Amino acid sequence: MLPEKYVITIGRSFGSGGRQLGQLLARRLGIGFYDKKLLVESARKAGYNLEYFEKNDERAPRIMGSVVPFAMGFYPMSWIGDSVSGSDSIYKAQCEYMHELAGKEACVIVGRSADYVLRDVENVINIFVHAPADECARRIVGRLECKSIDEAKVLAERTNKLRANFYNFYTDKRWGAAESYDLTFDSSLLPLEEIADIIIDYVHRRLDK
Numbered sequence: 001m002l003p004e005k006y007v008i009t010i011g012r013s014f015g016s017g018g019r020q021l022g023q024l025l026a027r028r029l030g031i032g033f034y035d036k037k038l039l040v041e042s043a044r045k046a047g048y049n050l051e052y053f054e055k056n057d058e059r060a061p062r063i064m065g066s067v068v069p070f071a072m073g074f075y076p077m078s079w080i081g082d083s084v085s086g087s088d089s090i091y092k093a094q095c096e097y098m099h100e101l102a103g104k105e106a107c108v109i110v111g112r113s114a115d116y117v118l119r120d121v122e123n124v125i126n127i128f129v130h131a132p133a134d135e136c137a138r139r140i141v142g143r144l145e146c147k148s149i150d151e152a153k154v155l156a157e158r159t160n161k162l163r164a165n166f167y168n169f170y171t172d173k174r175w176g177a178a179e180s181y182d183l184t185f186d187s188s189l190l191p192l193e194e195i196a197d198i199i200i201d202y203v204h205r206r207l208d209k
Contacts, residue, residue: 002029002207006106006123008199009114011167011175014159015136015152017187018129022108024196029203032107038097046093057112059162060169061088091170111163115181116171123207127199128181133157135188 008025012018019035026033034041039057043050095117101107102121109118115126131139137152146152167175178184183202185195 001209002106002204003123003209004106005102005104006125006203006207007102007114007118007121008108008203009118009124009126010108010110011113011115011126011128011181012110013130013136013176014156014163015140016129016131017139017192019110021129021187021192021195021199022110024192025199026108028196028200029106029108032101032105033110034098034101034107035110038094038101038109038112042090042093042097045097046089048090048093057090060165113167113171116167116173125183125199125203125206126181128176128178128184129187129195130176130184131186131188 008022010018010022012021022035023033025031039054040050042048094112098109098112098114098117099121101109102118102124115124118124133153133156134149136156137146137149140146140152140156141149146155164175167173173180183199185198187195190198
């Protein structure tokens with residue numbers, strides 16, 4: 001029997017199907033799913049404008065026109081400036097809400113460096129999903145976010161860079177590095193349903209009491 005409270009975090013490269021996998025896991029396990037919903041609730045609780053919150057989602061602060069290329073720990077240093085402090089406030093709001101979720105329910109959380117934020121919380125399983133560039137591009141085109149494979153590859157590369165900068169800035173780990181996660185999957189090798197089967201089996205083996 002699974003515990004009443006546990007969290008599955010999913011880091012993902014753009015177009016790999018990580019969000020879809022998260023939704024599938026949440027549905028099959030009968031637990032909450034937080035992606036954009038996490039943004040909405042975090043913004044509401046912190047009193048932020050949701051549009052501003054979404055614009056800065058999973059983006060590291062920009063300093064002197066470029067993203068700081070090194071990790072600065074849980075909170076960036078305050079002397080860097082307003083662009084950092086604003087992003088830091090958004091990140092802090094999301095961190096607080098993720099801790100609130102972990103303390104009250106079982107759920108899946110996609111992105112937002114959730115694996116690092118919840119690193120000291122019990123019953124957290126961390127997953128990363130990736131796929132070859134061509135496969136990600138085909139998925140992106142298939143969901144009508146781009147018209148061509150080449151356009152999709154450019155979008156995926158740009159989005160992955162933003163996600164990596166965000167993760168590396170706010171944590172002491174590296175985005176996508178195997179040692180940062182419990183399980184990693186190339187989603188091009190198996191259908192998402194079968195990957196979900198493996199994860200659910202692992203969840204039960206890890207957490208069943």
